[in-house]
Amino acid sequence: MDSCVKIINEWDIVAARQLGRNVARDLGFGTVDQARITTAISELARNIYLYAEQGEVCIEKTESGGKIGLVIISEDQGPGISDLRKVMEDGFSTSGGLGAGLPGVKRLVDEFHIESNPGEGTLIKAIKWLR
Amino acid sequence: MRIPILKLHDTLLISIQWELDDQTALQFQEDLLHKIHETSARGVVIDLTSIDFIDSFIAKVLGDVISMSELMGAKVMITGIQPAVAITLIELGIRLEDVLTALDLEKGLEKLQRELED
Ligand SMILES: Nc1ncnc2c1ncn2[C@@H]1O[C@H](COP(=O)(O)OP(=O)(O)OP(=O)(O)O)[C@@H](O)[C@H]1O
Numbered sequence: 001m002d003s004c005v006k007i008i009n010e011w012d013i014v015a016a017r018q019l020g021r022n023v024a025r026d027l028g029f030g031t032v033d034q035a036r037i038t039t040a041i042s043e044l045a046r047n048i049y050l051y052a053e054q055g056e057v058c059i060e061k062t063e064s065g066g067k068i069g070l071v072i073i074s075e076d077q078g079p080g081i082s083d084l085r086k087v088m089e090d091g092f093s094t095s096g097g098l099g100a101g102l103p104g105v106k107r108l109v110d111e112f113h114i115e116s117n118p119g120e121g122t123l124i125k126a127i128k129w130l131r
Numbered sequence: 132m133r134i135p136i137l138k139l140h141d142t143l144l145i146s147i148q149w150e151l152d153d154q155t156a157l158q159f160q161e162d163l164l165h166k167i168h169e170t171s172a173r174g175v176v177i178d179l180t181s182i183d184f185i186d187s188f189i190a191k192v193l194g195d196v197i198s199m200s201e202l203m204g205a206k207v208m209i210t211g212i213q214p215a216v217a218i219t220l221i222e223l224g225i226r227l228e229d230v231l232t233a234l235d236l237e238k239g240l241e242k243l244q245r246e247l248e249d
């Protein structure tokens with residue numbers, strides 16, 4: 001059930017979170033976790049659209065030690081992030097946003113990894129485990 | 132798609148019935164302010180019963196529209212926030228401070244009426 005949505009315009013943000021919500025529902029996540037997953041995808045997809053212009057969000061199923069999880073992968077070849085610690089602080093924004101996106105996503109999921117190199121792009125992997 | 136804004140006496144009623152995309156949210160912000168101006172409404176009730184998630188962008192648009200409406204002299208009441216939405220908003224780190232809220236549209240209208248009478 002691996003599937004990806006290319007993020008090029010605002011409508012792709014809607015498509016990515018709809019895909020995520022459907023996969024979450026199919027995997028058996030409850031309504032609160034569905035909302036967490038949908039919100040996390042929306043934040044990551046919007047960041048691609050706003051800061052990297054284009055990229056891709058992929059939703060995958062994962063299994064580990066008898067647990068089932070949903071993986072969100074957000075990847076772009078945009079400008080990258082030079083100070084990763086700073087962007088993970090609540091309230092830090094270069095666009096007049098709330099600066100809630102990245103730190104918020106980290107709280108909404110169970111595992112969060114971010115890799116970014118200035119000039120090369122950003123790769124974020126987030127996992128929510130089914131309880 | 133535009134979100135319909137209904138008028139009931141001196142109150143505007145909005146029930147958001149489908150998932151908000153960015154354009155619809157911004158259009159709604161503009162439409163509501165124009166409508167407040169046109170009708171001299173003193174109160175606004177925004178019902179979110181059908182909304183199953185709110186991200187930081189929509190939260191910002193909502194927060195802004197509340198402040199803008201209040202600048203124009205209209206009180207805003209938010210109703211019908213689902214449990215999942217309340218939980219994700221707080222986890223995201225978003226506090227809709229000083230916002231009037233009620234469980235459902237009916238209670239919201241009553242509470243708003245009382246606020247407007249004081
Ligand atoms: N994919 C990305 N590529 C480059 N820079 C990014 C990317 N994602 C986030 N950033 C940078 O990290 C900052 C923080 O992002 P975050 O999503 O936390 O807040 P925001 O987008 O500014 O506001 P909000 O998400 O609350 O509307 C952004 O302002 C931007 O400078």
Ligand SMILES: [Mg+2]
Binds near residue numbers: 046101
């Ligand atoms: Mg963001």
